[in-house]
Amino acid sequence: MRKQHFFQFIFFLTLTILFLGCKSEKSSKTLRLGHTLDVQHPVHKAMVIFGEELDKLSKGKIKVNIYPSGQLGGERECLELLQIGSLDITKVSAAVLENFIPEYKVFSIPYMFRDKAHTFSVFDSEIGENLLLKGERFRLRGLTFYDAGSRSFYMKEAPVKMPKDLKGKKIRVQKSNMAVAMINDLGGSPTPISWGELYTALQQGVVDGAENNPPSFYTSKHYEVCKFYSLDEHTSVPDVLLIGTDTWKRLSNQEKEWVSKAIKVSTIAQRKLWAASEKESLAAVKAAGVQIFYPEKKPFEEQTKGILSLFDENKEMKTLISSIKNKQ
Structure with missing residues (x-):
């Protein structure tokens, strides 16, 4: 019991x-x-x-x-x-x-x-x-x-000091129509590649360079392959x-x-x-042998300003762009 x-x-x-x-x-x-x-x-x-x-x-x-x-x-x-x-x-x-x-x-x-x-x-x-x-x-x-942050160009063979330095160069871009348009306007050849595959693509010469912010350039170890970093800061995505x-x-x-x-x-x-x-990232890549450049931004801005014409027929986008430009 x-x-x-x-x-x-x-x-x-x-x-x-x-x-x-x-x-x-x-x-x-x-x-x-x-x-x-x-x-x-x-x-x-x-x-x-x-x-x-x-x-x-x-x-x-x-x-x-x-x-x-x-x-x-x-x-x-x-x-x-x-x-x-x-x-x-x-x-x-x-x-x-x-x-x-x-x-x-x-x-x-x-x-x-x-x-x-x-x-x-x-x-x-x-x-x-x-x-x-x-x-x-x-x-x-x-x-x-x-x-x-802001995205800037990093290259394997030579720095980007002027837009002409991108002429004919294969540049990795995100799968973004706007990124493709920007590289085209600068005379380069935009090449969409996933982030995870980019290190190997740079190593093997599939692309000549890429563009990204300093922390991503550093943590991805792309600085091991690309020794020229030009802080033109073209976009803030x-x-x-x-x-x-x-x-x-x-x-x-x-x-x-x-x-x-x-x-x-x-x-x-x-x-x-x-x-x-x-x-910290800029200091680290510099210590690893990367040469850092600060090109004049105006030539890059002038050569890509035609991108705004893509929105001439889009009232909503034109209003959005205007509201951002005028925001204090």
């Missing part, structure tokens, strides 16, 4: 533990965040801060699991996973989003922004907020713009943190508030991390 009572006790104790475990699991949520960057990259570090802040604000009710370094695929694959709900959050370059959201082409117009203060004023304004929501019809809701609309709809109003607050903390921290990383 005692033995029977003992087994009944164990049975009910097991059910209680399972019930409490299920209840605990249901009371917390885990958001899956996948991206292509190295864990030393300032944008990845900002995502870690986002996760920590969200955990703190929600008191453990929402956690973020991060899958860096392309574990879940490239940017395009992560976007597709987001759209079908297999991934909750991802980071992609604004240039990649041009294929979904035409308005994002504005970021790839050369010399669109006057300086860093102007760039941030646009990101943080109603202009930026409206752009972040433009992707909802594609099941992609923007959360924030992360600073990705941000990274965009996106959440799937299905995931967003599943969050309660309170949870959305926590996410939004954590994103703001992360964004502020990312800008500081980025500024520090740019200085």
